Amino acid sequence: MKENCGVVGVFNVKEAGKILYLSLFSLQHRGQESCGFVLSDFKNVYIHRGMGLVEDVFSKVNFENIKGNFGIGHVRYSTTGSSSEKNIQPFVVEYKGKIYAIAHNGNLVNSYSLRKKLEEEGTLFQTTLDTEIIMHLIFKSKKNEFVEKLIDGLEKLKGAYSLVIFTEEGIYAVKDPNGFRPLCLGKLEDGYIVSSESCAFDLIGGEYLREIEEGEILFIGKNGLKSYYLKKNKISRCIFEFIYFARPDSKVFGKSVYIARKKLGERLAEELPFKGEIVIPVPDSGNIAAIGLAEKLKIPFEMGFIRNHYIGRTFIKPFQTSRELGVKIKLNVVPEVIKNKDIIVVEDSIVRGTTSTLRIKELRKAGVRKVYMAISCPPIKYPCFYGIDFPSKKELIASDKDIKEIREIIGLDGLYYLSLEGMLSAISLPSDEFCTACFTGNYSVETIDFKGKEQFEI
Amino acid sequence: MKENCGVVGVFNVKEAGKILYLSLFSLQHRGQESCGFVLSDFKNVYIHRGMGLVEDVFSKVNFENIKGNFGIGHVRYSTTGSSSEKNIQPFVVEYKGKIYAIAHNGNLVNSYSLRKKLEEEGTLFQTTLDTEIIMHLIFKSKKNEFVEKLIDGLEKLKGAYSLVIFTEEGIYAVKDPNGFRPLCLGKLEDGYIVSSESCAFDLIGGEYLREIEEGEILFIGKNGLKSYYLKKNKISRCIFEFIYFARPDSKVFGKSVYIARKKLGERLAEELPFKGEIVIPVPDSGNIAAIGLAEKLKIPFEMGFIRNHYIGRTFIKPFQTSRELGVKIKLNVVPEVIKNKDIIVVEDSIVRGTTSTLRIKELRKAGVRKVYMAISCPPIKYPCFYGIDFPSKKELIASDKDIKEIREIIGLDGLYYLSLEGMLSAISLPSDEFCTACFTGNYSVETIDFKGKEQFEI
Amino acid sequence: MKENCGVVGVFNVKEAGKILYLSLFSLQHRGQESCGFVLSDFKNVYIHRGMGLVEDVFSKVNFENIKGNFGIGHVRYSTTGSSSEKNIQPFVVEYKGKIYAIAHNGNLVNSYSLRKKLEEEGTLFQTTLDTEIIMHLIFKSKKNEFVEKLIDGLEKLKGAYSLVIFTEEGIYAVKDPNGFRPLCLGKLEDGYIVSSESCAFDLIGGEYLREIEEGEILFIGKNGLKSYYLKKNKISRCIFEFIYFARPDSKVFGKSVYIARKKLGERLAEELPFKGEIVIPVPDSGNIAAIGLAEKLKIPFEMGFIRNHYIGRTFIKPFQTSRELGVKIKLNVVPEVIKNKDIIVVEDSIVRGTTSTLRIKELRKAGVRKVYMAISCPPIKYPCFYGIDFPSKKELIASDKDIKEIREIIGLDGLYYLSLEGMLSAISLPSDEFCTACFTGNYSVETIDFKGKEQFEI
Amino acid sequence: MKENCGVVGVFNVKEAGKILYLSLFSLQHRGQESCGFVLSDFKNVYIHRGMGLVEDVFSKVNFENIKGNFGIGHVRYSTTGSSSEKNIQPFVVEYKGKIYAIAHNGNLVNSYSLRKKLEEEGTLFQTTLDTEIIMHLIFKSKKNEFVEKLIDGLEKLKGAYSLVIFTEEGIYAVKDPNGFRPLCLGKLEDGYIVSSESCAFDLIGGEYLREIEEGEILFIGKNGLKSYYLKKNKISRCIFEFIYFARPDSKVFGKSVYIARKKLGERLAEELPFKGEIVIPVPDSGNIAAIGLAEKLKIPFEMGFIRNHYIGRTFIKPFQTSRELGVKIKLNVVPEVIKNKDIIVVEDSIVRGTTSTLRIKELRKAGVRKVYMAISCPPIKYPCFYGIDFPSKKELIASDKDIKEIREIIGLDGLYYLSLEGMLSAISLPSDEFCTACFTGNYSVETIDFKGKEQFEI
DSSP states (O other): OOOOOEEEEEESOSOHHHHHHHHHHHTGGGOOSEEEEEEEOSSOEEEEEEESOHHHHTTTOOTTTOOOSEEEEEEEOOOTTOOOGGGOSSEEEEETTEEEEEEEEEEESSHHHHHHHHHHTTOOBSSOOHHHHHHHHHHHOOOSSHHHHHHHHHTTOOEEEEEEEEETTEEEEEEOTTOOSOOEEEEETTEEEEESSTHHHHHHTOEEEEEOOTTEEEEEETTEEEEEEOOOOOOOEETHIIIIISOTTOEETTEEHHHHHHHHHHHHHHHOOOOOSEEEEOTTTTHHHHHHHHHHHTSOBOOOEEEOTTOOTTTTGGGTTOHHHHHHHHEEEOHHHHTTOEEEEEESOOSSSHHHHHHHHHHHHTTOSEEEEEESSOOOOSOOSSSOOOOOGGGOGGGSOOHHHHHHHHTOSEEEEOOHHHHHHTSSSOGGGEEOHHHHOOOSSOOOOOOOOOOEEO | OOOOOEEEEEESOSOHHHHHHHHHHHTGGGOOSEEEEEEEOSSOEEEEEEESOHHHHTTTOOTTTOOOSEEEEEEEOOOTTOOOGGGOSSEEEEETTEEEEEEEEEEESSHHHHHHHHHHTTOOBSSOOHHHHHHHHHHHOOOSSHHHHHHHHHTTOOEEEEEEEEETTEEEEEEOTTOOSOOEEEEETTEEEEESSTHHHHHHTOEEEEEOOTTEEEEEETTEEEEEEOOOOOOOEETHIIIIISOTTOEETTEEHHHHHHHHHHHHHHHOOOOOSEEEEOTTTTHHHHHHHHHHHTSOBOOOEEEOTTOOTTTTGGGTTOHHHHHHHHEEEOHHHHBTOEEEEEESOOSSSHHHHHHHHHHHHTTBSEEEEEESSOOOOSOOSSSOOOOOGGGOGGGSOOHHHHHHHHTOSEEEEOOHHHHHHTSSSOGGGEEOHHHHOOOSSOOOOOOOOOOEEO | OOOOOEEEEEESOSOHHHHHHHHHHHTGGGOOSEEEEEEEOSSOEEEEEEESOHHHHTTTOOTTTOOOSEEEEEEEOOOTTOOOGGGOSSEEEEETTEEEEEEEEEEESSHHHHHHHHHHTTOOBSSOOHHHHHHHHHHHOOOSSHHHHHHHHHTTOOEEEEEEEEETTEEEEEEOTTOOSOOEEEEETTEEEEESSTHHHHHHTOEEEEEOOTTEEEEEETTEEEEEEOOOOOOOEETHIIIIISOTTOEETTEEHHHHHHHHHHHHHHHOOOOOSEEEEOTTTTHHHHHHHHHHHTSOBOOOEEEOTTOOTTTTGGGTTOHHHHHHHHEEEOHHHHTTOEEEEEESOOSSSHHHHHHHHHHHHTTOSEEEEEESSOOOOSOOSSSOOOOOGGGOGGGTOOHHHHHHHHTOSEEEEOOHHHHHHTSSSOGGGEEOHHHHOOOSSOOOOOOOOOOEEO | OOOOOEEEEEESOSOHHHHHHHHHHHTGGGOOSEEEEEEEOSSOEEEEEEESOHHHHTTTOOTTTOOOSEEEEEEEOOOTTOOOGGGOSSEEEEETTEEEEEEEEEEESSHHHHHHHHHHTTOOBSSOOHHHHHHHHHHHOOOSSHHHHHHHHHTTOOEEEEEEEEETTEEEEEEOTTOOSOOEEEEETTEEEEESSTHHHHHHTOEEEEEOOTTEEEEEETTEEEEEEOOOOOOOEETHIIIIISOTTOEETTEEHHHHHHHHHHHHHHHOOOOOSEEEEOTTTTHHHHHHHHHHHTSOBOOOEEEOTTOOTTTTGGGTTOHHHHHHHHEEEOHHHHTTOEEEEEESOOSSSHHHHHHHHHHHHTTOSEEEEEESSOOOOSOOSSSOOOOOGGGOGGGSOOHHHHHHHHTOSEEEEOOHHHHHHTSSSOGGGEEOHHHHOOOSSOOOOOOOOOOEEO
16 A cells, blocks of 8 residues: 655654644645644543645544643545555554554555564454554564564564554654655754654744664653664665655754755756747745746746646536546646746656646747756656655556657657756765665565455545 | 344245345344354355344345345344444354354353353353353363263253354254243245344245244254254243234234233233223233223223324434423424313333323423323233343332332322233133242242453453 | 425523524424524624434534524525525524524415515525515515515415514514414513424423414513514415324324324214224324224224334445335334234325335235225325425325225225314314315415526535 | 625626636726626526625536626625625615626715715615615616716716616626726627726637727627727826736736836836945735846845635634734744844735734844845835725824834835835826825825714624
8 A cells, every 4th residue: 555645753742642743734735635633641542534635634633622642643545445444553453452553654565475474373464554564563563662662663663664653651763674655853942843844843843853764663652762773674764755845944864855956947947958038936845946947947937837826625526527627727828938938847846747638728829938857866667665755567557658759748848857967966865875766776675566355444 | 142133044945034034124123233244055044134124234235146045133222331242143154064043032040150160171251142152061071072062061050041043054043941022933935034032034935833942952954944952941921922012013922012012901901999980901912902992991992192103213322311392393282182081091001100290291381181001911020041131129109109209209199000910811821831020029039149340342 | 496494583581502502403304404503692793504303403502602592593494496595594694783584484475476576676685585585575675664665565475374583682473364273372481482383482481372373573682571573364274284294292283182183083983984993003104193093993003014213324235226215214013913814094185195005015015905095184186385294196196096996006905094174173273274285275365486596506 | 885806797708607707806806805797698687796805706506507798796805893794795676577697896975965865755774885876876867878878877976986787688887987996998708897907818718909099988799899988087097006906917907007117117227326245025916026126236135924725714813913923924034044134024005013023023032134125116105995995094114104214114224115106106097097095195086084983784
């Protein structure tokens, strides 16, 4: 089960309920399908989970009744077909009268074999979540202390996992030894907060401390912080967090996303083989790279697409078959800006190419002269097994088409993808510590894909 | 966890989804807190569960998309404090790529020790349901065939369990060797239906065949019916199903509830130490006994209380503190019927006595001359550990008060409870095969009560 | 626009909001389509109206914020096709900075001509309600005082109208000179309550005083009660209120509905041309007459049909085409009661006959020997223009079929309708003061039916 | 009643329902409180209105059943305290069997006296809408033809009104002789569309034709377009539509909003008395002016505030008292962009100043060196009586404070407002044809403000 999510944990704060709610809201872009939290005031444990956006799921919670001092939360990404109530996280179990809960961002690559082995031993599964596998592995351990059991269980996992774990004594923040997904630590009130992205700290007045290390198991409890470590492995940070996934006002892996994106745009300017009169971004993901590009090229940056802010989940319902409308409804062209001009459109990436094709058609209808497209990463040719929900290889337009073919399909006068070197050079982290599998096919850990029988929750 | 519920299962029917929906609706009086079903068309498995009434939970299901051929369903009773989404049944697991589900009516008495033992072996629990324990016991068995595992698991249970079990090959209907709770078999289309009560057959055109035997494990699959048996034990049918719990248009334990209730009323007439001018029931549970009583006494039967049919779950919200209003709102007195008369009020039973006290006050306000009460069972003095959600012993008015004291508290001119012998003689089943523990304190199997830490789902 | 509704008004009570809510709930059987109230604390005016049942419409109202001292309320009956939000009552207008509101039970017969005349004078209409016509007529009057304007306006109306009117000074209760629909006055706290039926008084502790007179305009204000009178006319009380419409625990037109229904049953017993072994009612409307019949005939009364209490508005949705299921779902036969017996089924009335046909089929399936039907009123042959929503003449089974034909269609061994004389003699009010138009075709005021263009609110 | 809204009308299109839905969605920024439409297929008239966003209000409409060929729609702005279901537009009446409906953008200044006069004549009001007054005035006219009645009625109005009117023969588009509010005409399929802003045309493939003239009454019916004219008056276009209210991808009053805003920014650059290192907008309303400013100043444009796209209407509920959080939640600062820099923040306008104060505090916390603010219009000192919902004079920070005081309150190192001349020169329309009353206090038509008793719909 692929998961592209956001996690958060807090310890020793006055109103953990509100804090978790606000943090999940800040991480909403990482997952809109479902969300939930588990928190405690050292006496009772409160659980609330539901399908939908943070605001909707928590709309009926009376936060005055569940203040709490520590807890964890999760937002889950909507992947087609697997949307289901039973898969809402955090995943909660009771073991010997105590509550444990896990929230997971990432994707295990050996989940199928782990699950099979557990079932042979008589273990039942109620969800299709990696987290359920992790929970069983922890409690099957013969070790006595929870942290020992935890290490025992985690050592069996392969793949991407940034976890926050709730116990009745405190919370754990865990990052896999490859360090695929971001997870950072901040100071908050007299306690701490961990979060997939640092933007969650800002709204609630947290102070950024550091990124969780690769293979680190950080316990936050009444005696403060205590770290344990898993066996080391090759570091493989997901570069796509910088390209697209994280918010520009976040730090991930210790670095500003905004600065990275602007540099991606500047680097694009250096490599770009064509010229234009103005630069326009595909908002909002292309905004910052476009600013960098325009500044470097010394040509005007214009907002040639205007975004409609009122689109909810059901808007398109009366027009189910019209993909075209679905695209137009999000962005509207400003004809006065682009008419009779040679323009460079900046986009973070091209996945299937269908949306881009429709966007370019709109620009042509509005009277653009020439339209070029600059992409702030190389062509995406391979699926991700570590947590990004790209479509299958077959659907990735760059998997079997060269740039000329893509340019023609989309209807462009020119198309340029940032080079791999260019992309890597734009971010001030070691190039060989990035996972670039979606561009290169070089997967840092083996991949096993599981396809079992579907179970429909209606 | 006490459970007082309704279960249903069907096999080899054309539209299992609609059939289960209608059956659950017919069993709605056995549980209004939550409900759900699991069904299959031999290809896919469909699960739908939710909090609330059958009608509401299934209001958005498109039955045309999930016709199905077999499946099971459950309605759950609302017991204070333990109401929770995670406890909705049927309980579903996946094991080696196959779906299994259980719906349970009854209550295990050794659940605490079973659970403790399973946890020692590293088993995690996600719910507080007995059904989760049963599932683990089944799949921990070293036997190969599912039915062998099932027997293995069930032999470890003590207490009340009428189960329906869904497997991808067919359904099982199980009744514990004591036979505490009813479960009956019917013919439906070219297949079969099992249900807690026979009233579920009528709406959908099913034909009553027989009661499931004590300790019987009935498998209904492509080759028809096949029965297995658990070790025998003392038979202990719950007599309270006849007194109050089942619908008058049902058969339970093979006998008509209507006929039983009428005979309870007739027997009451024989024993009654006082006289009155008219008989009025507390509707609807007192109706049939009142008819029997009035007919035997040859005095008029009148509907002195009129029931309001529009009360939903939230009606009383604006008046939270007023218990009195809560009682008045359900039944209104017809003063013209009872004014200046000596009346005999027939009630199925008295639990706490608070509602009766308020009702009698209303009758006095409306001008009754003398008011007597006839109860169609003996005083309830002991809690039930086999599935009926009586309050704790302390709250049962008859646990520490004699009849004279109760009469005074309620404000009656006379109070008579049917004798134990009278009650038993009214139902044409062997007297020594009934559980009468709530009246006598003679529990047929040992009782262990578990009180763990509460976990609040908000 | 036909309206078959319930109205209520209170003055000088402590919590008018809660009182109106409870009263509307007590009158819910008179209208389930929509409801609403208007109330005031002599400073602000609060309005709340909505589609649906009282409980649902008011579920989000915070009654602590709108206590109020006086106000009016309305429940509206669902008539096919005209269900619409804009027609929710009370109907509210602002005139010279003051709020006025009307709630109406009944039906005007000259609404078309009144409306046409008002439109000629430039009056706009926003609803299809009679109440909007009444409001315009009041304020078009050249008189100065509101009560004079009111009398002026009401004198122009023909047909049935029991009204409660809200002004910022107090409330008016009005009954048309024919007195078609009931309206009664009660004492409540230090003030008063008026209501379509007296059952509304019971729940809130009101004391019945008297029926509003025919043609009376009763003002309830700070100086207590003051009555005005419209020109006299022939009294024409709707007898169908006793037969079916009102609740048995109500008084209407000053008389107990329960007593009337029981006498209808007793009178039926005297006239009945056939014999049976037991009497069973079609619940709940046939209950009381059946009790009267059985008592008089000295044969057992049995509840051969059991009513399901959990049917809400959307239950039948998945089975839209099945009228049969719709009937079965409400009542289930108890075969043990009727098997191999000659039974007399008591029903209040037969309208189309389709439901009765399906019910009799169920009884035969359950093994009845002979089945007779006794109806507690004569055949309904003519439509009602004064507020009861009977179907068109064509759809009334008795409009063109004799009793033998009806008996055969329904599939009965015998059918008997109470005689007109029998019906009239059962109620202790002057026979010539009843409207019996639906039985006899003798309409007491002329009838004009209006059919305009439909306007769909979706 | 102040109204700041959006209107739309279409004629002779294939699916008027969907077209109106999409158009209202495009105009959603002009009003989020309520919305509705009225449409017809020349046979039936369909009305749908509700509280909330377009997407929510229309979520249950089955557009396949109400295709329609022409109709009108409205989105309504949420003004504090007057939010009420009865005020949802379009306002619909029936007159002599025909439906008429009006949707209104603007605000009448003589509504109080018009209403008073109408009430003297016995006219009742059901809403507090200007549109109800307009409707009555039209139908009180003694003229015969509707268009004559319409002209008769409109000549009595003073103030701002851009109207679309539905009749069963076609639609009217009306602009008041002062031309306060925009309204433009487009070609669509074989018919026409009118809309407050041209952005509504883009999504549905309409082609911009022209602005409706001041005082024009345009009828669109089966014979195409036909114009009538009201008496001329001084032209007074609202300049604030360019500054803030309209979408940048719209044309209003015939001119591109984007171009106007960019020129406002360029002109600001010429006038600006201070320097900075980078320019950052307050998104989204400050975006385009900031681009113009940065480009002209030749310093970098950066998105120092990142907007959260997931804020719905109820998000802030658990934190009711925290205005600070409400501001932070919408925009988050990117510290890496602004740290140790002198920055120029571009904002469209300052109303109360409270939000700006909180925003500047956030910038300072994030480590900005110096922070200047550039406003793309002069100080707003006076309320608007023509439709913009500014707060009362007392609450407008510039009404009684000079620029130095405002700068200090907000906590800026420098504050500059664009000059009146600068603002006027940035838009290529005659300077003396703009209403600048909110800046200058020179109101083009007399103003009467009405404050009646409040009527609360709960």
